[in-house]
Amino acid sequence: MTPDPGASDPGVAGSGTPGTTTPPPAKPSLLEQMGGLPGIAASTVPVVVFVVTNILFDLRPAIVAALVAAVAVTGWRVARRQPLQPAVSGFFGVAIAAYFAYRAGEARAFYLPGLIYSGLCGLAFLVSAVVRWPLAGVIWHGLNGDGQSWRRDPRLLRAYTWATLLWALVFAARVVVQGLLYRYDEETWLGIARLAMGYPLVGVALLGTIWAVRRAGRTPRPAT
Secondary structure, X not given: OOOOHHHHOOOOOOOOOOOOOOOOOOOOOXXXXXXXXXXXXXXXXXXXXXXXHHHHOOHHHHHHHXXXXXXXXXXXXXXXXXXXXXXXXXXXXXXXXXXXXXXXXOHHHHHHHHHHHHHHHHHHHHHHHHOOOOHHHHHHHHHOOOOOHHHHOXXXXXXXXXXXXXXXXXXXXXXXXXXXXXXXXXXXXXXXXXXXXXXXXXXXXXXXXXXHHHHHHHOOOOOO
């Protein structure tokens, strides 16, 4: 009787090919779970709608338009079977901001949650750099699913520390500029500043992070 080769070769393991195993499916990165860059961009659409509508019309139409845009983005992602997390986060963010504006009866209150958020983020980035867990590296490698082993490389730790301080500066700039506009009730300029200091400053911080990390990669590892 001829023995069954699949019974004695553990490599078969249901794959149908002797000596091979089926690798486990790759775990999606945080960026993929958020729907990629389009998903992140979609979460900002309601804010853009509010800013533009408030400039062209008035507070109440702007609130309604922002909420409708948030619902539309969520429905669009459901129809395309895409991750809902960015759309849901954007919807709740807009809902909270709209509530602030409605209760205060003024458009500038719509931007108050964003100011508070920027202040907290700036503080978090600054503290993370001080305690040597720079958030620029933690988030960057988390988005790409690479883990946190980079902290054992002094060059990368130094590079991400400088990048984290750059991110802290970006958030601080938002708080200072938009905070002054909020204080003096310049709601139109506040909306414009909200847009101008969004993706453009994020792009600058991202480029700074990439430059710092690539420069660290070209620096020779110190002798031990």
